[in-house]
Amino acid sequence: MEERYNPAEIEQSWQQRWEQQQTYRVTEGGPKPKYYLLEMFPYPSGRIHMGHVRNYSIGDVVARFKRLQGYNVLQPMGWDAFGMPAENAAIQHGIHPAKWTVENIANMRAQLKKMGLSYDWQREFATCDASYYRWEQEMFLQMLEKGLAYKKSSTVNWCPACQTVLANEQVEDGGCWRCGTAVVDKELDQWFFRITDYAEELLRCIEELKGWPDSVLTMQRNWIGRSTGCEIAFALEGHEESIRVFTTRQDTLWGATFMSLAPEHPLALSLTTVEQRPAVEAFIAKVKAQDKKKRTSEDFEKEGVFTGAYCLNPVTGRRMPVFLANFVLMDYGTGAVMAVPTHDQRDFEFARKYELPLVVVIQPEGEALDPATLTEAWTGPGKLVNSAPFDGLDNETAKEQIADYLSEKQLGSKTVNYRLRDWGVSRQRYWGTPIPVIYCDACGTVPVPREQLPVELPRDVAFTGEGGSPLAQHEAFYRTCCPRCGAAARRETDTFDTFVESSWYFARYACPDYTAGPLERTAAEYWLPVDQYIGGVEHAVMHLLYARFFTKVMRDLGYMNIDEPFTNLLTQGMVCKETQSCPQHGWLYPEEVENGQCRQCGAGVKIGRIEKMSKSKKNVVDPDHLIARYGADTARLFSLFAAPPEKDLEWNEQSVEGCYRFLHRVWRLVYEHRALCQSRPQPENEGAARNLRRISHRTICKVTQDIDGRFHFNTAIAAIMELVNAVYAFEEKERYPGALCEALETLVRLLAPFVPHFSEELWAGLGRPDSLEQAGWPSWDAALMVEDEKLIVVQINGKVRAKLTVAAGLDEQALEQAVLADAAVQRQLDGKTLRKAIVVVDKLVNLVVA
Incomplete structure (x- = not known):
């Protein structure tokens, strides 16, 4: 163990070890109870942001905590890879959406691995993989057979410039979210999923979602209406x-x-x-x-x-x-x-x-x-x-x-x-799952035979930026033969709304390599439902409702016997920061400001209000810079300590520095006593040692309860910081080395879910040959948490006149007698008549005198 804390070296070392040993790879079965932890998967934009850091740190704490408690924990990661931004990039930068997406995934995967997140990367997939959407196409064909998918003429939001349908949430102030063109109503033939067939069940089952926030349940009730x-x-x-x-x-x-x-x-x-x-x-x-x-x-x-x-x-x-x-x-x-x-x-x-x-x-x-x-x-x-x-x-x-x-x-x-309406899933765009349907003049609408799946996106398409889907102009794609009569026919050129892919991805994580169907039933029913889902409240009535619908459809298609996808839901707040702007250069990134002045022109910078971090207003902090300067563990600790997860987090550079200093403080403490603890002395149980042990065991109890289901990470970390203070203040380290080492071991084990690289390195420094994963989560002894003595406040006519230490648990009569026998109290009562004594056991005695 080095004398100084070096996060870059430590984190790289442990990340390599976890990857080589496949520490977080899991399989179904075994004696351990299962626990499925999932964060909403990201769109591969190319860079993670502080919202990602916070969201995935929250999830990783829970996953690591449950793993330490002895659960078989699945925490997967993948990519919500279809969507309009990839087509925008193709138009603006001349790069194919597939290439753009793959490169972005590679960048973001590397960034996420730098954070030390305990993902089972063996289960990774992207929704743009044909091996994924092939099964989505098959489920669509089954829904078509059962009347759950149909096509009809409908009035839709239409962007004349992009020449595509827009979902309601993609219309901003009457304009297209992509180009700003005024949106108009247009009559189009569109594919729909008959979600209204499940309206009553979706509404009824809301009452079973006891682990969801009331606000989300209310929004879903109102949306179903x-x-x-x-x-x-x-x-x-x-x-x-x-x-x-x-x-x-x-x-x-x-x-x-x-x-x-x-x-x-x-x-x-x-x-x-x-x-x-x-x-x-x-x-x-x-x-x-x-x-x-x-x-x-x-x-x-x-x-x-x-x-x-x-x-x-x-x-x-x-x-x-x-x-x-x-x-x-x-x-x-x-x-x-x-x-x-x-x-x-x-x-x-x-x-x-x-x-x-x-x-x-x-x-x-x-x-x-x-x-x-x-x-x-x-x-x-x-x-x-x-x-x-x-x-x-x-x-x-x-x-x-x-x-x-x-x-x-x-x-x-x-x-x-x-109020709920059937879900329109047609989109006139390229970068999405092709809808597996063929139109024949003689046979009408004909499903693509299952043996011809997947209907793959062609790669040789032109992106002109003139609007419309490239598929509609791609003859090699849309010209085909009718699978029934063999005559010339036309392939459907609409693709699925990207919400379709995100409506069942959580189930595919259970069996991502299965090749005989969308789901391998045994694996799906072992892992599902997701025990804890984490993501933004903005998805309350779109993604979350669609995922519930799709789960019921998959059940009715015979893929699994699961009614609801997510047992518990945590909706995290946003990461916010003040904006900075220059009169000449507009919004500025933090690195473009020095000593309150614009680095380009020297003008005074105006500090704006605190808002959600966004690239448009440049009030963002690059996680890579943060990790490079402080380490991933500090970034994790700050995002978990600064605010409860359901509240917005306000960026504060001083708080980041404070978290960094705290880790250095813990490092010094363990380094100083590492040799002593390597000998594993037994904890003593008397005097100051007992008091330190009481603090240690109370901290274990507090942190366990704060993490488990409450997600009060900030108060859990605060309790750990109080334990650190108690260890520093412990003055009888040489007399009671066992109590000291127990406190240090407790400290390291409690920090493990929050700062995993840091904790593993300290655990090794304490001479422990096994990893913290094998050590498990510490337990507390209730008997040790009971105080032997209590500090009693003595009031006379309501005013504090004395304080004295007595044995804990004295009854009212004994406590009154102990107070009256105290010399300091007797001096206060000299010449006065005691009328009555008001006694609160283990807390105070109020003497009423005349």
Whole structure:
């Protein structure tokens, strides 16, 4: 063991040893209980950032801790490798997406290995590997057979410049996230997964996810959006069709005075009169350019246009004008809303604007609402009026009766509705999994035969930057023969949304080399579900919901008998740092600033607010520079100590230095006493030795409880730091070497999950021939944690007058007598009369005197 701590040398040495010995490679089975720890896999952008350092350090602490506790721990790593950035690189830099991706993976793999993460690298794969997506294509074909995959015409977000569909989250302020072009609605044939078939089970199983944050569960409940109500048909005058609406407020049906349709509604143009058509078409064009999220916000101006058509209220017979309204979307219900302006605020504002009639059908207790004087809609409870035969009933009570009435009269039916919509998985891009379908003029849509899988991406494609998928221009790819009749046919040129690949990767880690199917059932059912999943909360209703859906699909396809993919979920916070900017050169990286001045021009640098680290604002810290200067263990320790994992972490250079100094302090302590501890003296159990042992065992208990399920890494590290202080303050090292060495061994073992290279080197320095992995996690002795003596505070009339040390555990009477016998207390009581004593065992005695 060297006298000075040299992180670069130590970390390289241990990383090489772990790799040579395949320390973290695991297999199924054996006597140890399994534990599957997984962090959301990264996109291979080319460089890891501090968010990666934090996320993977959190996961590695848990994995190492569980391994030390005796678990068979699987912690794999792979790459979410498909996506638009690779195509951007192809266009901007003239490098093929495959080459760009492979090079980035190599760079990031090397960076991650420098962090000393305990991954089973034998299980590594990238989702762009044909050996991976080949099984995704097979599962798609099975879903197609079962009706879980289908194609239909749909209105999508379309970028005219990139010529591709965008998911809702890829639309930023109405523009394309890639190029900023205004996004428009477009009607396209798209492939969908029927996730709505699982809506009820997805919702029901949320209650079983006890290890997930409540915030994520709430977001999923809201996204699925189950509501019970009625579907009601409103006959259209002069048309055979009717307008069908879903409502949870059938109690207000008698107050419906007009109809609001989404501008995207399929009947919007067909029911419009000739006179109104120009206005309707102009309105539809205007709304298409508006952001869908903003359209439904409360402060967005409510606008509409009359179609010239009327429908009939099925219970009142009232002629209801049909409007298109910008706040109605096709994404919920039927895209049609029966408007009750007296009892819905949006309808109220719309009705006032367009001078539409109002009818009160719910009267609050003690009031008499008058439509002529209403200033806002009444949305609270009350008694029904103008709603014969239900007048006088409480409106909430009447809902069920009205639903039965509508069913009996065949005017409507009880219905359960979901906000959730089927998952559109078609993307008009190159760098993705090809959808294995062929189109034949004679045979129609034909699945690619399984023996012809995988349908691989061709490599000889041109990236012009002019938009559109290169596959649609690649004749050698799309020209093929029909597998049924042999005639000339065309291959599907859409690729899957990249969320498809990330919806089942966690299961493939169980058997990445299996070649007979997507999953080897025995291995999958051994490892799954993932015991602890770690990733960002931004994935709450996309990736996490899709992964739950795909798990249920894989179960129903017979690949495994697992209902849910992740037992426990931890959503970590972001890494944040202040921004710095120069009046002339704009945002600056930290290395571009020296002594508060821009290194380029010398101008004073403006310090901005603390924000999430991002390359766009240059408030980033390069993990490679951090590791080169301080070592990976310091980087890990800082990211774990600076904040609880679920909270945002604020970058602080002084805190990094503090963590570095702490490791040096521990190193010196072990180095100084290494020879003594190599002789392995037995711990003593008296006097100062017992007190040090009590601190050691309490620290083991505290750190264990803080890591295990709580993830309070910051307080666990703080407890270890207190143990270090106690060892430094221990003044009887020569008299009690056994207690000292026990404390040092405890210290090193407790640090192992946080700073693994550092701890292994110290463990070897203490003369231990086996690794910390073999030593396991320390246990505590409850008997040693009990204090022999207690410091008692003595108050007289509520003010502290003395402190004395007594035997721990004295009962109230004995403690009172001990206090009254103390000479210092007797002096305080001289000449006073004791009225009563208030005793708190092991803590204080308050004497009330007169």
